[in-house]
Amino acid sequence: MGIFTNPSSPSFTRALHIKDRFLQSFDSLKQLKHVHSQLIRIGLDQENYLLNLLLRSSFDFKDTHYTRLVFHQTHEPNVFLWNTMVRGLVSIDCFKDAIASYASMRREGFSPTGFTFPFVLKACARLLDFRLGLKLHSQVVKLGFSCDVFVNTSLVSLYAKCGYIEDALKVFDDIPNKNVVSCTAIITGLIGVGKCREAIDMFRKLLEMDLVPDSFTLDFHAKCGNMERARLLFDEMGEKDIVSWSTMIQGYASNGLPKQALELFHNMLDHGLKPDCYAMVGALSACARLGALELGEWASSLMNIDEFSINPVLGTALIDMYAKCGSMTKAYDVFKGIRAKDRVVWNAEISGLAMNGHIPAAFAVFGQMQKYGIPPDGNTFVGLLCGCTHAGLVNEGRQYFNIMVRILSLAPTIEHYGCMVDLLSRAGLLDEAHQLIKSMPMEANAVVWGSLLGGCRLHRDTQLAEHVLKKLVELEPWNAGNYVQLSNIYSASHKWDDAENVRSLMGERGMTKLRGCSWIEVCGIVHEFLVGDTSHPLSEGIYSKLSELDKDLRAAGYVPTTEYVLFDIEDEEKEHFLGCHSEKLAVAFGLISTGPAEVIRVVKNLRVCGDCHEAIKLISKITGREIIVRDTNRFHCFSGGTCSCKDYW
């Protein structure tokens, strides 16, 4: 007889009160333990119903020591308690323990219910234990659960995850009352084993029967890059679950729409939903793209900090956010805290250090990675080679490339060749870079040719540049950037007519240059500036700060480097044009709107201009401020009149 069947019992009201307490969530394990002590005090600590609620809540804090204590203090556990134990262990990723708990339950003579199997089958699927799966399946049949849609869906998922799609299909076909969840399981299974045609056929069939969840279709549109269509569907959805929100946020972030991703993230919070791991990764990757450190830190604070140590995917997203915001000290703290560092975690740290110009540290972390026995992969070497490129370390780059190919037998991808071409081109070894492109086992893409073109510009090789440009135009005739770079080369060599011809060609083909744009985050708000922008509410203050700086800069010996201007116009006009490049506007805004000890962090959508680079170096000296500019290629940390890139970029 349960406590709630007898309202006249003196414990009834107290038990009801405690039951209500369990309906609310607990902020800490301490609060939960307090309720547990109340149960003991009033003599209800053997009341299985209440103990079950306590056990369930205890898993929220991932403290297996305490959950076991609660379970083992029960004199006569019932099947509900056993099920909660198995379910809880699965929920905190302790799959082997969950299976062991199920085995104990059987040993103790308890017969599993329809609720037991989905939990234990999930543990089995996560461990990819096909043999155990077969045993469990036979128990399902023996105990008469072969018509239960929940149990069968778990079996479908288990077989599919283990790669036995035929068995999964057999179970699926026999489900009498298929629903949206069981259909999702089979489509995912088909995609997982690469049976995409079958997956699409199934998708179509189920669409007709209205058995495809909206979150699935949403993800489909997002993965195809069609965020407008995804948004339409999302807005039409009545009940939006956490998966739909996360899918949308992630979709925006991975389709280059970080502002929309963060807007939706805020929206989700306004709807009273707590972000899950997926939404968090989406939000962090949006912040990383925008270089929005404050926003990224705020977002991460919405989740228990331990989660970032436990879940390496979350940890990596946070490392990446800090790295892309130029805050490697914090990125390193996160890196150190991650308990089970997989290869991706190590790679993120190495790439972060490399892109921030901490090259010896990147090499050292690589050394540690090897010491811990984590085998590097191609991505590890992309990070290392990028580091070599930023520091101009040609010999080291060649060595890493050789280690990768000759010692580790890793096949270089086009990205590795791209890094090597970049490294050689920047160092002025243009012929060698060109030869490398010709010897590549695959066709060079626009990125590889683009690196060589950048080298041609840096080392004033107009002849090779013309050749490269022809290749680039073939590969991507729509890309205005190629024309602009050639025009830059001609302008810098004072070949104004040639420059004009290229620009006319652009005009004829109806192309316009991607406009320079910079962002700066102040008090959690991202401010955007275009070249010559006067739209900002504080525009007057920004321009007056710039003219004030101009005087100080000239007094400090700064001469505008007019060769960075594209057009053949008068020097005075060129200077004016340079004076309002987006990165300078963002820096000036940072100077007037942040405290004197704050670091100014700017992100630019193109490479930082050479003149701005010189000017910002001096601005950092004159104002005594640390200024970090992230461009499409690397970080420039300006301090005391110098830049971390040592003028090599």
Next chain:
DNA sequence: TTAGGGTTAG
């Protein structure tokens, strides 16, 4: 009077 399967990430 208790609870369940699938989908979204670095």
